[in-house]
Amino acid sequence: xxxVTNCKxxxxxxxxxxxxxxxxxxxxxxxxxxxxxGDHCLLLGESGCGKTTLLHLLGGLLHSTExxxxxxxxxxxxxxxxxxxxxxxxxxxxxxxxxHLITALNVQQNLLLAEKNISRADELLKSLNLSDLKxxxxxxxxxxxxxxxxxxxxxMNKPEVxxxxxxxxxxxxxxxxAVIELLMTVAKENQSTxxxxxxxxxxxxxxxxxxxxx
Amino acid sequence: xxLFVLVWSYLTAKPLNTVLNILLLSMGIGVIxxxxxxxxxxxxxxSDNSRGIDLVVGAKGSPLQLVLCNVFHIDFPTGNIxxxxxxxxxxxxxxxxxxxxxxxxxxxxxxxxxTDTAYTNLFKAxxxxxxxxxxxxxxxxxxAAAEALTLKVGDTFASAHxxxxxxxxxxxxxxRMVGILEPSHTVADNLLFTNVASIWKVHDVQDVPxxxxxxxxxxxxFRNPIAALxxxxxxxxxxxxxxxxxxxxxxRLFSILGVGVDVLVGIASTIIIVSxxxxxxxxxxxxxxxxxxxxxxxxxxxGKTKLFASIVLEGTALTFCGSVLGILIGHxxxxxxxxxxxxxxxxxxxxxxxxGGEVILLAASLLLGVFCSLIPAWQAYRTDIHKVLxxx
Numbered sequence: 001x002x003x004v005t006n007c008k009x010x011x012x013x014x015x016x017x018x019x020x021x022x023x024x025x026x027x028x029x030x031x032x033x034x035x036x037x038g039d040h041c042l043l044l045g046e047s048g049c050g051k052t053t054l055l056h057l058l059g060g061l062l063h064s065t066e067x068x069x070x071x072x073x074x075x076x077x078x079x080x081x082x083x084x085x086x087x088x089x090x091x092x093x094x095x096x097x098x099x100h101l102i103t104a105l106n107v108q109q110n111l112l113l114a115e116k117n118i119s120r121a122d123e124l125l126k127s128l129n130l131s132d133l134k135x136x137x138x139x140x141x142x143x144x145x146x147x148x149x150x151x152x153x154x155x156m157n158k159p160e161v162x163x164x165x166x167x168x169x170x171x172x173x174x175x176x177x178a179v180i181e182l183l184m185t186v187a188k189e190n191q192s193t194x195x196x197x198x199x200x201x202x203x204x205x206x207x208x209x210x211x212x213x214x
Numbered sequence: 215x216x217l218f219v220l221v222w223s224y225l226t227a228k229p230l231n232t233v234l235n236i237l238l239l240s241m242g243i244g245v246i247x248x249x250x251x252x253x254x255x256x257x258x259x260x261s262d263n264s265r266g267i268d269l270v271v272g273a274k275g276s277p278l279q280l281v282l283c284n285v286f287h288i289d290f291p292t293g294n295i296x297x298x299x300x301x302x303x304x305x306x307x308x309x310x311x312x313x314x315x316x317x318x319x320x321x322x323x324x325x326x327x328x329t330d331t332a333y334t335n336l337f338k339a340x341x342x343x344x345x346x347x348x349x350x351x352x353x354x355x356x357x358a359a360a361e362a363l364t365l366k367v368g369d370t371f372a373s374a375h376x377x378x379x380x381x382x383x384x385x386x387x388x389x390r391m392v393g394i395l396e397p398s399h400t401v402a403d404n405l406l407f408t409n410v411a412s413i414w415k416v417h418d419v420q421d422v423p424x425x426x427x428x429x430x431x432x433x434x435x436f437r438n439p440i441a442a443l444x445x446x447x448x449x450x451x452x453x454x455x456x457x458x459x460x461x462x463x464x465x466r467l468f469s470i471l472g473v474g475v476d477v478l479v480g481i482a483s484t485i486i487i488v489s490x491x492x493x494x495x496x497x498x499x500x501x502x503x504x505x506x507x508x509x510x511x512x513x514x515x516x517g518k519t520k521l522f523a524s525i526v527l528e529g530t531a532l533t534f535c536g537s538v539l540g541i542l543i544g545h546x547x548x549x550x551x552x553x554x555x556x557x558x559x560x561x562x563x564x565x566x567x568x569x570g571g572e573v574i575l576l577a578a579s580l581l582l583g584v585f586c587s588l589i590p591a592w593q594a595y596r597t598d599i600h601k602v603l604x605x606x
Contacts (some may be wrong), residue, residue: 052604061513062600080406082517089515096603100508104227114514116216153514165603 009108011070012037012160012193013058018067030054030067033211035193037160040184043123043211049214051197052165058195059092059163060084072160088112092194093154095183097166099146103138103154110138111153124152127189128182147179155190162187164196168203176202217520219561221528228500232532234429239536239582240543242485243575247544249478252551255563257468260286263401264460266336268442271295271303271449272431277458278467284315284431285460287325287401288560290377291317293427295455303432303449308441310584313433316413319373319384323556324359326373326406328413333433334395337402343367344393350412354393358403365391373416404560458544488588493532497525497590508594508603522595529587530580537579541572 006035011034025205028050035041043051056062060076069076072091079087088094101110107130111121125131128148133141141149141198147167154162164183168176180203187194196203204210225232239255264285274282282289289321297314304312313336315327327333331346334354344367347354355365365371374381389408397403410429419427434457436442442459449457508521549565551558 053600056600056604059513085512085515085517087515088513092513092515094513095508096510098506100434100506100510102510104223104507105220109223113511114516157515 010036012039012072013195014068014070015058016068018054018057018064018069020050020057020064020066028053030057030213035195035209037193038188038191039209040187040194040207041196041210041211042203042207043195043213044199044204045213046199051199051213052150054213055163055165055197058161059094060087068202077201089157091157091160093157093159093162095150095154095162095164095167097169099143099150101138101146101149103142106135106137107141107149108134110149111154111156115156116158120156120158121152124155128152144175144178149181151182151186152184155192158190159192162190162192162194164194166198166200167196168198168200173202176200180206217524217527218522221531224500224504224528225531228496229499231496235489235496235532236536236539237392238489238492239486239533239539239579242482242577243537243540244483244543244547245478245482246575247541247572248547249475249482250569251544251548251567252563253475253567253570254569255567256561257398258540264464266380267460268436269432269434269445269457269459271300271455271457274454274456275531278463280431280456280458281460281463283317284433285401287317287327291430292456294430295432296425297427297429298425299453299472300339300429300432304451305389308437308443308445309434311435314410314429314430314434316410317430318377319413319416320379320381321371321373321378321389321406322363323379324355324363324404324406325377326408326413328354328408328410328429330409334402334407336433337398337400339395339398339402340394342396346392347392347408347412350409350415351387351389352392352408352412353389354395354407355391355397356395356403356405356407357397358407359392360394365394367391367393367584368566369445387412387416394555399562400564401560403424408471437478465542486582489536490533490582493529493583494586494589497529497587498593499532501525501590505597505602507600508597511598514535514600518538518595518597521597522591525591525594526584526587529588529590530583533579533583533586534576537576540579 013035015030015034016032019027023026030050043054045051053062057064058071058076060079064077067077074087076087100111108121108125111124112118125134128151130145130148130152133145138146167183168179171179183194255412267285272284273295274290275292279289280292283291291385300314303309305454311332313329313332315333317325319326335449340556342357344354369391372388373381389412392509395402416603434445436445446459449455495537512518513519545565552565553559
C-alpha cells in the first residue's frame, strides 16, 4: 500500500486553470477537475478535442504552459525533462490504442524495458495468463495477447495512475468488454487510478465518473 | 533494460542488414591489414636480408634481378663472372670484405649456395647441430630447409641443375649434410650452404685452370663512404661486370610496388567510406521505423540520453565487429599466403605479427561508428514523444 503523499486531499490528480496552446496557435482550456485515488474515470469527447493532449499532459509526456497539474502530489508542470522521465517511471503506466510493442525484443524483454524487475514481470505475466509466451517473439502474438502484454508492461512499476488512450476503439463489443473488465480488475489489484480517454460510447455505462471535454 | 541487450536485440532483429554492414567494413579493413602486415614485414625482411651488403657485383643484366637473386634468393642469376676478375676486385683498396657466391643448383627447390662462412656470418647464423662445412661437398642447411627436406646430419643427396626440381640431377657427386643452422628468420633459413669449390666439382670444372673458373657474384662491403661513390662507377664502366646496390634497388622496387599499394589502399578506403555511409543509412532508416519504439520507451521513463547512447552504441558495435573481423581476415589472408603458397612461405612473413597500426585501425573504426551514428542518435534524442504517440 502506498502512502498518500498529498495529505490535504484524496485527489490523486488535480488540475487547475489548465490550458494548452498548440504550436500552430490553437488553444484548449481544460478548466479545473480532480480525480480521487482509486477512482476510475473516463475522459470523453470527440476526436480532436484534446483528449490525448490532456492525457499526455497528465502523464508528463507534454509540457503545459499555463495552469497547474498535480499528480500523486507532484506538480508535473514544474518538472524538468529528466524529472519527468523519473516521474513517469515511478508513477505512471501508459496504455496506447496501438499496443505498440518492440518487435526486436521478446515478451519478457518488452516488460523489462524501463525497470529490470524480473520477478515483477513474471508475476504480471502469470496474472494475465501470459506465462507461456514469456520468450515469444512479438510477431507471433495474437492481437488479444499483444494487448495483454501492453497492459502488463504498463503495470510494471505498480503505477498509481494508469492512463489509457482509446484502448477499445479498434475492438468489437466482446473484446471491448473483456479489455475494460481486465483494465478495471488490474487497476483495482494494483490500487491504481484508471483514466481512460475515449470517444467509445460503449464505455459510458461502466464508469460513473466522466469528464467531458470540448 | 541493459543497453547492450537492447542494441544486440535490434542488431539481431535485422540479421542481413547487420551482416552486410559488418562484412562491408571488414573487407576494407581486411585489405588494409593485409597490406600493412605484408608491406611492413616485407620491408623488414628486405633490410634484414641485405644487412651488411653494400654492393652486389655480377654479370651484366638487370640490376634488380642481380639483387633479387643474390641477396634475396628470389630471381634467377644474371649469368656468371670470371673468378679472376672477381678476385681482382676483392683486393681493391675500397673493398673491406668480398663474399663470393656460386648459385644455380638446388635440391628439391631449395637453393644451394656456394660461398664461405663470411656469408652466414652476415645473418649471425649459428649451428644448432653438426659442424661448419670444411671440405668439398659438405653442406650446412638452413633450419627451415633442413626441416622441410627432413635432412639430418650425415644424410647425402644429389643436387639438381637449375633452381627448379626438374633440372638434371648431379648424381656423380653427392652432397653430405654436416650441420644445421639455428633459425635466423632471414633468407638463410631456406638455403643450403657449401663452399664454392663444391659447385665447381659438381659441374666438373674443378680441374680447369683458375682463369676459366667462374662464380655468380660478389657481395661487397665498402671500406668507407667514398667507395659508394667510386666503386659502382668503376665497376660498371671499366669491367664486364655490373654493380647493383641492394638499398637502391629495393627502394626502386618499393616505389614500383608502391603504386599498386596506393591503389589498393585507395580502394580499401573507398570501401570503408561506403560502409560508413551504409551504417549511417541503416541507422537513419531504422530510426524511422523505431520512432514509436523510442516514444514508448520514453513514456516508460527511459531517459533521452539513454536512447542517444543506444544508437551510438549500435553504430560503434557494427564498426567494432567489422574492424575486428577485418583484422582477422587480414591475418587469415597472410596465413593462407604463407601456408598455401610456396613462395609465401619462403618470404618468412608471419601471420602472427601484430602492429600498432591495427590498434589505430580499430580506434579509427570506433570513431567512424560514432561519427555515422551521431545524426541518427541526435534524432532519437529529440524524439517528440507526444507527437509520435498521438499519431501526428
